[in-house]
Amino acid sequence: MDGEEISPVEEDIFYHYTVPSDIGAEVLATGPDGSNLTTALPAQLSSDLPAELTGNGPHSVILSFVDQLNKTLGIDLFSIIATVVTILVILILTRIVAGMVDKALTVHIPRVTAGGKVGIDVETEMTFRTIIRRLLVATIYIVGIIMVIYQIPALSRLAVTLLAGAGVAGIAIGFAAKDSLANVISGIFLAVFHPFRVGDYIDFNGDYCQVEDLTLRHTTIKTWDGRRIFVPNSIMGNQPIVNWSIVDPVITWRVDVGIAYSADIDKAREIMLDVARRHPLVLKNHEITVRVTELGDSAVNMRLSIDVPKRDVAFTTGCDIREAVKKRFDSEGIEIPYPYRNLIIHSQQPSAIEEGGLSQGEEGGCSAS
Secondary structure, eight states, X not given: OOSSOXXXXXXXXXXXXXXXXXXXXXXHTBOTTSOBTTTOSXXXXXXXXXXXXXXXXXHHHHHHHHHHHHHXXXXXXXXXXXXXXXXXXXXXXXXXXXXXXXXXXXXXXXXXXXXXXXXXXXXXXXXXXXXXXXXHHHHHHHHXXXXXXXXXXXXXXXXXXXXXTHHHHHHXXXXXXXXXXXXXXXXXXXXXXXXXXXXXXXXXXXXXEEEEEEOSSEEEEEETTSOEEEEEHHHHHHSOOEESSSSOOOEEEEEEEEEOTTSOHHHHHHHHHHHHHXXXXXXXXXXXXXXXXXXXXXXXXXXXXXXXXXXXXXXXXXXXXXXXXXXXXHHHTOOOOOOOOOOOOOOOOOOHHHHHHHHHHHHHHHHHO
């Protein structure tokens, strides 16, 4: 028997074997020659036995506590701890990967594409990069959330059940979030077809604005007076918008001035042309014209047409020219008239009957008195 190996079945049986009460512990601890088995080991070996092997160490106490807690609560504490750690690792990795992608598309890629090296203008490249960055970051977070859900058994089974009815759920979600989905799809179309780009100057609802940002849901625009308007992408995609920056930023601006009918039109035209040519923002190599546009009730209306480099300086340029023209007209004796109104008063003579009746009334009145 000494040379034979104990099978796993026998080892398991011996491990769970209960010593009869009539056999003392000292009998089991005594060898064939009567020596004590517990003291037969050398001192250096018996002192080096780990406490875990004897069943009396702190590790055994922790395991016993965990086993008791699992039996009491009906849970697997080690499995829960492993699941929580896995979820934390997934969340941390998701955050790190999303941050790396965001930084790469915000800092590193612009360095490579700076100066139009990719063959597209800066505004279009910025718009594409903005929308792609947001799509990628959103996708990374969605994948991270799905991985977290699958780490939780109950939620994993729920996700499988939802996927089984994905058709009905997709229709329900589509109806519930149709506006949000429309904004996302419109945002992608705006980035692909770019009727406007980040940084462009546009007219929106009668306001002169600049496009500041393009997200998956809305477009941020800044008005000329510093207001920021957040417009859903579906509205931006369906509404006519004047883009002052696309293709050619040079625009034609008009300044209307009225002069008196008695004023010299040719002299007024020369003054307006001279003032326009002196302004530093007026493009001198483009045509500058002054034409009579209307013979109004009280003035001859003349229109000065000039070209300026871009829309954001057109309004102030027009204001400067209008003020300079007024001062030159005053010094040259050209009148800018007020609206004239002619007041005509008609006087009617009283009829003979009215005079006779009035006289009789007066006489009757006098006689009565």
